[in-house]
Each structure stands twice: as structure tokens, then as C-alpha cells.
Amino acid sequence: MATWEGVNEFVTVAxxxxxxxxxxxxxxxxxxxxxxxxALEGRLATKLLYRTTRRVSVTEAGQVYYQQCRQVLDALEEAERSMTSMQGAPRGKLRITAPVTYGETTIAPLVNDFVLRHPELEVEMKLTNQKLDLVADGFDLAIRLGKLEDSSMMARRLASRSLHVCAAPSYLSAHGTPHALSELDRHNCLQGNLDYWRFQDQGKPRNIRVKGSIRCDSGRALLDAALKGIGIVQLPDYYVQQALDAGELIPLLTHYREDDDGIWAIYPHNRHLSPKVRMLLDFFTESLSQ
Structure with missing residues (x-):
């Protein structure tokens, strides 16, 4: 076993x-x-990594050794996956990251249901609106919303989301109902991180700059302000659908609504999906399509 010591550590550093x-x-x-x-470098009598106070990089010899080791480790992982598939029950650790609100309301409950079915799993879930580096931070899976920017990852579309512009009946009674995009500049538009809202006008995407009395990076806070009649809001369906169904919010400018975008699961492109990750993805897809 001594010949294997340090290999996994080296590959992970690389x-x-x-x-x-x-x-x-x-x-x-x-x-x-x-x-x-x-110790691995000592056994090989070869320098695999350049080390400085600021960064670590792989030497030319290290690149050759990394490629060979990666193939061996992939083969071992494939062998382990085969055994796991034969045994039928996913086990071991799963590390997942997801946006805060969607994670709290949708992903975490689904993960909990999945763990109930497969109690031998150990799940670590990090809810954050920051886009973490899956490889560097060691995550098996990330949930991303909207348009994907990172082409180095594999992606599976799990579901769709739609953006809704809406306001409380009390606000509309006091300030009127906008029927065209040009009328938004006369209204109190509650803002998130961006100073514009997204629409589709005559089949083409269009961004409209808005302004209002409240700006906040919390969708829940903006939803609360809209429900209290402070202004108009644009939020994804998972924030506002319940209030729309109950009549607490009224949909606006629906003929300008942008096409639905995606809710995605992404994972590193250089990894074969383990059975536990594949089963979780299938469970997400099945649950979110209902």
C-alpha cells in the first residue's frame, strides 16, 4: 500500500x-x-509541484504523472460504482450547494426525503448565493438558477422558473395599473441586486431600468414589501406563486413576460457520475416535474 500513499493527495492538489x-x-x-x-515526491525522486507563498502549480513531470494517476483513480471509482450499483443502496458522503431561498424551500426538503429513503447517505449541504468552485471546494453537485455561465461543467436541466411582475391590490388601487413597459418609470419598483427588470418585447429580450424606494438582495424581503402595498416587484415564481394563487398579488405586464429559464444541476465534466449522485439527480428531476 505504500506505493499508493500520497497519490490521492497529489491529484487533489493538482x-x-x-x-x-x-x-x-x-x-x-x-x-x-x-x-x-x-513523501510521494521523495519516492519518485521527482518534483511534482512548484510551491510558492501564493500558489501551487504542477510541473511538467507532474502533469504526466497526474494524467496517469487520474486514469487509475477513475478506474477505481468506476469499480466502486459497479459494486455500489450491485448492492443497490447509495452510501457515503454527498456534498451539495444551492442558492439560499430555493435551497431552503425546495432543494433541502427533497434532499431530506432522499435521505429518508437512503439512510446510509451522509449529506453536507451549503446554501449560499455565491457561485462556489465545485472542484476546489469538493462539491459533488450544485444547483444553479437562470442562465448558465460556466461551460466547464456538465449540466442537467431539472425544471423551469418564470419571472413575474406583480403588486398588491392596495398598491394598484392607490397608484394605478401599468399596461406598458414605458409606464414603469411612474411606479415604485422594488429592486433586488440589479437596477433593471427583464422582459420580452416583440420576441426579443429587453431590459428596463427601474427605480423605487426599496432595494434589497433578499427576495423574501421584497415579497413582504410588495404584499404590504409598498410597490411593484419582479420575482421568480417560487417566491410569488402562492400569493398570486391567493389573490394577494396581481400579475402585471404578462404579455411582456420573458421566456422561462432553467433550474440546473451542474457537476464537474471530468467526473463520471457516481450512482448516488445519479440517483439524486433522477429524484430531483422526477420530483420537480410533478
């Missing part, structure tokens, strides 16, 4: 770009990763 990120992914100390990689 993929994450630092000893700290590698240690985080492997669940060990940075010192242990450094010690194992140094």
Missing part, C-alpha cells in the same frame, strides 16, 4: 490548486496533505 483546498476536499489537515505529497 485539481484544486492548493494544499488548503485539497485538505478541505479530503477532510484532512493541510499538513497531512503536504507531508504525503512530499
Amino acid at each position: 485539481e484544486t490548486g492548493s494544499f488548503t483546498n485539497a485538505a478541505r476536499r479530503l477532510g484532512v489537515s493541510t499538513a497531512q496533505v503536504s507531508r504525503q505529497v512530499s
Whole structure:
């Protein structure tokens, strides 16, 4: 077994770009990763990594060794997946990240249901609106909303989301109902992170700059303000659908509504999907399509 010591640590450092990120992914100390990689270099009598105070990079010899080791580790992972598939029950750790609100309202409950079915799983879930580096931070899966920007990841579309412009009846009674995009500049438009709203006009995307008395990066806070009649809001369906169905909010400018965009699961392109990740993806797809 001595010949394998340090291989996984080296591969992880090469993929994450630092000893700290590698240690985080492997669940060990940075010192242990450094010690194992140094011992591996000693056995091979070859320098695999360049180390500076700011970064770690792979040497030319290290690149060759990495490619060979990656193939071996992929083969081992495939063998493990085969055994897991034969046993039928997903087990081990799953690391998932998702946006905060959608994660709280939709993804986390589904993950909990999945764990109830497969109690041998250990799930670590991080809810954040920051787009984390899946490889560097060691995540198996991320949920992303809207248009995808990172082409280095594999993606599966799980569901769709739509943006709704709406307001409370009390606001519309006091300030009138806008029927055209040009009328928005006369209304109190509650803003999120962006100073424009997205529409589709005559089949083409169109962004309209808006302004209002409240600006907040929380969709729930903007929903509360809209329900209290403070202004008009544009939010995804998972924030406002219940209020729309109950008549607490009135849909506006529906003929300018942008086409639905996606809710995606993404994962690193250089990884074969393990059975547990594939089963979770299938469970998400089935549940969200209902």
C-alpha cells in the first residue's frame, strides 16, 4: 500500500490548486496533505509541484504523472460504482450547494426525503448565493438558477422558473395599473441586486431600468414589501406563486413576460457520475416535474 500513499493527495492538489483546498476536499489537515505529497515526491525522486507563498502549480513531470494517476483513480471509482450499483443502496458522503431561498424551500426538503429513503447517505449541504468552485471546494453537485455561465461543467436541466411582475391590490388601487413597459418609470419598483427588470418585447429580450424606494438582495424581503402595498416587484415564481394563487398579488405586464429559464444541476465534466449522485439527480428531476 505504500506505493499508493500520497497519490490521492497529489491529484487533489493538482485539481484544486492548493494544499488548503485539497485538505478541505479530503477532510484532512493541510499538513497531512503536504507531508504525503512530499513523501510521494521523495519516492519518485521527482518534483511534482512548484510551491510558492501564493500558489501551487504542477510541473511538467507532474502533469504526466497526474494524467496517469487520474486514469487509475477513475478506474477505481468506476469499480466502486459497479459494486455500489450491485448492492443497490447509495452510501457515503454527498456534498451539495444551492442558492439560499430555493435551497431552503425546495432543494433541502427533497434532499431530506432522499435521505429518508437512503439512510446510509451522509449529506453536507451549503446554501449560499455565491457561485462556489465545485472542484476546489469538493462539491459533488450544485444547483444553479437562470442562465448558465460556466461551460466547464456538465449540466442537467431539472425544471423551469418564470419571472413575474406583480403588486398588491392596495398598491394598484392607490397608484394605478401599468399596461406598458414605458409606464414603469411612474411606479415604485422594488429592486433586488440589479437596477433593471427583464422582459420580452416583440420576441426579443429587453431590459428596463427601474427605480423605487426599496432595494434589497433578499427576495423574501421584497415579497413582504410588495404584499404590504409598498410597490411593484419582479420575482421568480417560487417566491410569488402562492400569493398570486391567493389573490394577494396581481400579475402585471404578462404579455411582456420573458421566456422561462432553467433550474440546473451542474457537476464537474471530468467526473463520471457516481450512482448516488445519479440517483439524486433522477429524484430531483422526477420530483420537480410533478
